[in-house]
Amino acid sequence: MAAKLQAPRGTFDVLPEDGERRTALRESADALLGLAGYAPFETPVFEDTEVFARGVGQSTDIVQKEMFTFEDKGGRSLTLRPEGTAGACRAYVEHGMHKLPQPVKLRYWGPFFRHEAPQAGRYRQFNQIGAEALGSDDPSLDAELILLLAELLEEAEVDCRLRLSSLGNADTRAAYGEELRTYLRSRQDQLSDDVRGRIDANPLRAFDSDHAGTKAVMVEAPLLLDRLDSEDAEHFAEVRAFLDDAEQEYDLDPTLVRGLDYYTRTVFEFESPALGAQSGVGGGGRYDGLVAQLGGPATPGVGWAAGIERILLAGSPGGELALPVAYVAVTDADQRRTAFKITEALRGQGVQAQMEQAGRSMKGQLKHADRLNATHVVVVGEQIEVKDMDTGEQRPVADINELLTRVAL
Ligand code: HAM
Numbered sequence: 373m374a375a376k377l378q379a380p381r382g383t384f385d386v387l388p389e390d391g392e393r394r395t396a397l398r399e400s401a402d403a404l405l406g407l408a409g410y411a412p413f414e415t416p417v418f419e420d421t422e423v424f425a426r427g428v429g430q431s432t433d434i435v436q437k438e439m440f441t442f443e444d445k446g447g448r449s450l451t452l453r454p455e456g457t458a459g460a461c462r463a464y465v466e467h468g469m470h471k472l473p474q475p476v477k478l479r480y481w482g483p484f485f486r487h488e489a490p491q492a493g494r495y496r497q498f499n500q501i502g503a504e505a506l507g508s509d510d511p512s513l514d515a516e517l518i519l520l521l522a523e524l525l526e527e528a529e530v531d532c533r534l535r536l537s538s539l540g541n542a543d544t545r546a547a548y549g550e551e552l553r554t555y556l557r558s559r560q561d562q563l564s565d566d567v568r569g570r571i572d573a574n575p576l577r578a579f580d581s582d583h584a585g586t587k588a589v590m591v592e593a594p595l596l597l598d599r600l601d602s603e604d605a606e607h608f609a610e611v612r613a614f615l616d617d618a619e620q621e622y623d624l625d626p627t628l629v630r631g632l633d634y635y636t637r638t639v640f641e642f643e644s645p646a647l648g649a650q651s652g653v654g655g656g657g658r659y660d661g662l663v664a665q666l667g668g669p670a671t672p673g674v675g676w677a678a679g680i681e682r683i684l685l686a687g688s689p690g691g692e693l694a695l696p697v698a699y700v701a702v703t704d705a706d707q708r709r710t711a712f713k714i715t716e717a718l719r720g721q722g723v724q725a726q727m728e729q730a731g732r733s734m735k736g737q738l739k740h741a742d743r744l745n746a747t748h749v750v751v752v753g754e755q756i757e758v759k760d761m762d763t764g765e766q767r768p769v770a771d772i773n774e775l776l777t778r779v780a781l
Contacts, residue, residue, distance in 0.1 A: 382496030427458025429633025465668030474507030504675030515614030530687035654678025699741035703753035
């Protein structure tokens with residue numbers, strides 16, 4: 373017997389019930405982001421590897437360990453996108469979007485790929501919803517984006533807390549990096565091997581470590597938030613003022629480290645206790661140097677992405693279709709063409725309608741209608757009758773108009 377085939381490790385199938393919840397989430401996200409002017413936008417699921425190597429950063433886990441990279445038949449190195457921001461900036465430059473009125477506001481939804489060890493809430497193919505605003509460094513954009521994600525998560529009934537910080541600019545970060553390296557070297561015997569090995573490449577990641585010795589060292593470490601220059605400190609104060617005005621709660625957390633190298637100034641992450649170890653449900657920040665790093669004109673940007681699967685694990689976006697459901701039952705195979713026409717007419721009126729398509733007995737059809745939560749069953753026989761599934765009452769209809777009126781109510 374042939375071996376049973378399964379979806380690849382770390383991937384999953386979306387079955388219909390989950391599909392309904394995803395659709396509901398997507399509709400609420402589209403409405404929310406659309407109202408704020410974020411236009412639908414897509415990039416390919418694979419890009420030149422260079423986009424991520426330059427964009428996400430050579431020293432990150434994503435680029436070092438997690439990318440699905442392959443050579444195409446022409447010998448070009450391509451990578452399945454591990455995230456959406458680098459591709460969005462690549463597209464912004466490629467299509468000369470800096471010539472459009474700024475900021476350019478984009479939203480996206482789709483699959484992303486990271487070769488991580490799979491566990492609950494962590495997959496190798498997952499989906500993100502994201503939003504990016506390019507071309508302005510106005511702090512109101514940082515605040516607007518944070519509030520949009522907060523509202524999206526609230527609508528999806530995800531219970532979470534917001535962590536917020538600022539990473540300043542590249543110069544402050546470089547100076548602070550040196551200060552932190554010196555500090556880490558002075559206590560390197562207490563650090564984990566992993567953190568010690570990365571003191572030069574990415575000292576900030578030490579804040580992310582679960583290692584007890586490292587954690588103790590980090591409690592006393594100097595903080596970047598205390599080293600911001602006056603412009604960045606002012607920018608961050610303005611972001612916070614907008615959030616305070618909106619009564620958005622957050623934890624100021626100078627140890628917040630995001631797993632991507634492009635961030636400057638504002639960074640944030642929403643965490644949900646319901647998710648356990650993979651608590652990050654969505655996060656983002658400002659990336660004022662990324663477009664230039666990818667070969668474009670100096671352009672500020674800010675945005676976020678949230679994991680669809682994590683939102684669905686932690687929350688419960690409403691998935692019920694509000695439309696009435698009708699089931700068109702067939703008593704005699706000869707009536708199938710009439711039943712088919714009635715089904716089409718019902719759909720034309722906005723009624724979700726299905727006809728019998730598996731040769732069931734009348735009893736079987738009524739049972740199936742019940743399973744589908746049908747509000748009405750249209751029984752097509754010698755004459756046409758409508759059964760109200762709530763009251764159980766079954767009465768003939770004179771014509772199609774009466775039928776439509778009775779079922780649509
Ligand atoms: P990120 O924090 O790497 O940011 O990913 C955003 C969200 O994607 C996470 O909070 C999580 O919900 C979800 N996610 C990430 N990896 C996985 C996985 N292996 N399985 C399931 N869900 C996952 C970014 O990707 C940035 N591009 C966000 C951004 C946009 N920053 C600025 N603009």
